[in-house]
Amino acid sequence: MTTLENRKNNLLQSFKEVPQNIGKIFAVARQMGFSGVAKAAYNDLFVGRSLFQWLYLIVLSSVPIVLHFTSGSNDWMGLFTAWTGNLCVILVAEGRASNYLFGFLSNVVYFALSFQNMFYGEVMTAIFFIVMQPVGLYFWLADRVKGEKKEEPQVSEFATRKLNFFGWIKWLCFTVLVWGTFGLIYQSIGAARPFRDSITDGTNWTGQFLQSYLYREQWVFWIATNLFSIYLWWMGPDSGNLQMAAMYFVWTINSIVGWYQWSKAVKERKGA
Template sequence: MTVTSGPATAPQSFWRAVYADLFLGYTRFEKIFYPALILLQVVFAIAYPTGIVGSIIAISGTICVALVGKGRISNYFFGVIQNVLYFWLSLQAVFYGEVMISVFYVLTQFWGLYTWRKNLTPAASSSAAADSATKTEPRDVLTRRIGIVGWLAILAILAAGTWLYGLLLQELNSNQPFIDSFTTVIAVIAQILMVYRFREQWLLWITLNLAQIVLWLTSSEPGSLDIVVMYIAFIFNSVYGWYNWSKLSKPVSA
């Protein structure tokens, strides 16, 4: 009598896919670069313990952006962890713009997960899968780029949004209202570009990360230095993310 393993293969396939998404398909450089970014956060958290919340935000956030840079859909799991805790820390620091953007980030994790799942590199053929049942190839997101018209629209929205939102935050007595406003508006734009898989997000993230370092250096909340170190790691990752997505992306019409 032949015993089949039908339904039992489903969870096995799921965990193989998770493992492949997290650990397979990296270049030699990426095998050094990404762990180094994560290790930086771990070492800083151990050497300068300023708060467990800040440390978890920094570590989970670095893992998240590293996976985004590689185009891996598992980034959204770590994104939820990072941004739920970032909401709490920003509230304590009275950075109301950061509080609001963290809520937006959490919601867009699910939006991005839906969008990215529909735009992954094609899976291996069924015949190939049958020949190698224990091997699962990672599937990266399909990336694209925008043109000059898109950039002009982005800059116009950024300028108007920063001014208007800064006035609102000023009325709410937020710390550093216009820096807070700038980081919030540029983050919204960059996150939308990420959800829709545009490489231009990375230039906005670089600008945002520099502004975030200035913002969090003004805070005396426990865990603030962890956030500063996290954003330093984000800058390095954003530079490589721009390079990597530029190789993979294709131009699209407005």
């Protein structure tokens, strides 16, 4: 059997497993009941943090609030997007599935802000993220309910993975493909800087897929996205939104922390 046929069969098998995994997720939810699900959600969001992790969460999530009131800003949409976005990425770094709730809320408002500023790339990225939040949540929950010993998922239990050489090549090619495709799309609709606007499409799409599949290398693409977005919102020709620039600065710090935490989880998994 050829490599192409193997990939085709693996893809078909993955699609066949979707309804089965969804069924398992709902079966576990029914078994736990409403109170059990609520307790699991509470545990995922609040339980299992050290004092340092709580301080880290509070300090980084407070940055947009402090900026909002010290700068006299009236941009409440920017504040909400930055605050929920900060919570989302911190929860991703901790491996908590509740990140997808805050990610959804943040990207809905971010879509409106990006559309208002005519950042075509950011608009498309926001739409992609809105769609991918339930998809990512499915992958994380499906990973946790696999196996008889995982019928009641523990707090922040996630099996981190590491890309091999060919995995890197595949996802770098995917990034370039998305960047070029959206650059041509933006060019066709008259965007002034089509291939600049599409940079974050490439890095964000790859980062989100790697996050959904629990690969630690997502953080490399998040860092690239964050650094360019700081330029876009703060130093670029269409800049001026301090809240968005500060949000991406916080995300850059968190991405470095996330890389460290997920790399540690990969080593621990190998040593288990």
